[in-house]
Amino acid sequence: MDEKIIADIKAGFGMVISNITTVNGGWLNQLWRASAGDRELLVKKYSRERFSREKLNRIESALQRQAMLEAYGVACPHVYRCGQKIIRFLDDGTAYMVMSFCQGKNENAQTINTAQMKSLGSACGYLHKAFSRLTGSVEKSFPAFGGYTMDSLCQTLRRQTRQLTCDMPAAYRRALLSCEAIVKQLPPDFFDRLPRGIAHEDFTPDNLLFHETGVEAVIDFDRNCYSYPWHDVGRAILSFALEDGQLNYEKIRAFVDGYALHMPLSLADVGDALRLSWCIEVPWWIQPDCFTPSLTGKAVDFREQILWLTTHWEELSFPANAV
Template sequence: MLATRQPDEILNEITENIKDKFGLKVFDAEINHFGYANLKWRIRTDSGVFFVKQYNSVRYSDELLQSVEVALELQDRLNKAGIPCPKILNKQGTYIHRTQSGERYMITEFCDGQMVNPGEINIHQMHNLGQITGRLHHWLNTNAPQSLPLHWKPDTKEGMLRNWSQNWLDAQFAGSNKYIAALEQQRKIADEINLEIFDLCEEGWVHWDLFVDNILFHTDKVTAILDFDRMNYIYPEFDISRAILSGAILDGSFNIESARAFINGYRQSIPITRPKLIRSIKLTWWKEASWINVKSEDHRTLKRFVDELIWVSNNWTMLEEVCNDLLV
């Protein structure tokens, strides 16, 4: 399973395996260029349209895929519980399949819907996204294993500042005023932040990649939450702020009505207090701090995340006021 194999060669091997395992004859395939490293296709078969993802051998070790298998099993159960997410094809309880040469892949039903640009999710879509996120968290809290070791913990201030120092050097070398200014602001916050606030984070299962690229919409609702590969036992608060920042920030402005719609939808299943909402935003900012690196300008998604983090930095001292407005 070499990383240098051509996509068509990998696809042909996977389609043969799909025919052997599931009896699906593949007529044609259209490559999907979203995501990083993994190959993805929309395939048309004699039994309908499906989505296939190949797991890159460099990015995903067999050990890492063990946690992905757990996440996909939970996704399957979420689908059966009525959460809008793709139905996964499994073979005798296995969700990640292997070809004869060792290529690893998963296959799901293809979901209808359109992607929406960051910051352009309308109020109705955001409200429904909040509803679904709340239902997802509530189901996981009720039905998935609990009190597990945390998959991730916030970096120490020392660790964060080591990354900051390298990012600062990179920004200075590139002469990037945007990143120099962003890192100056980030350093001021990092010097003052009390990391004990994260000790209060509620533990539980989290999608951990809940942003616009992983959500499909119709005009007034969500049709599917996608890409559960990273789902793990950490802090559900990540999903709250990551979705809000992704959906409500456009050109440096924060859409209060859109964010409030998400929160009102979420609160139908799970309460959100002002301290929890503030902590959620700060948690995502801290976790993603290392992405404020000039090299992120070369990546569409990371560049967008940086713009969101810069908004948080610029409004750090006003988060309490912002959150008061959101919880009206």
């Protein structure tokens, strides 16, 4: 960790930190675990490459909402403020924040058990219920990072089709043409009939910590914004219930049962949540760069999940007796 950050934590937060170790994760950001007396902290330094001052101001608003969620009892890291602000800016432009370090481990579709899946649904539902109480705390406009309307989705795919060349990966070209065919089937009011509200918007395995039977904490609220909460639902189902090319209906039912403890959700709604996730994430993962050998790690998983939805689009209806 930079000495200037260590010094600023002492000056700004009144904490002398020690036992500093690097934490993996956080695309281009830098993360460190540290001790301050009996407190375990996580320090996050934001990438200058990824984040302009304008984007960091939006993240500040997102983190302020996270602080409100903690007050409502959502299991998430405590964020430390200096004055009224959470993100600290140093004279050289360095931007960082300090939060509590959360214990727990990451799970995936192969390792998560049914009890954890029900707890995940409950955590997601309670998160959305708490978000719904933050009236007036967020501008009701959709964020810039995704296809959140039918028009924007259609425009993106048409632009990509016009830019197709024969030297692009064949798998990408096939995927793009399949996506175009699906969009033509979608009803024009598809987005309009879905619930709107504040969503986590990064409800992925990296940002969910578990203990043996349930969720320990939901982390990384940087992207939370006014959106479609069912995107969090669809992303959770894709990440944790899609196993070896098949959906695990027992895990889906467990998630729905947990979610419905706090917010309305039925098994039939899961199909629309998955379709919504496809609509939002297609512009992210159906890109030429995502079909090159250099793509590795979780990005490959996300691409394959969107391709799975593309292939199984006609099967995304879940009757009540599916389990």
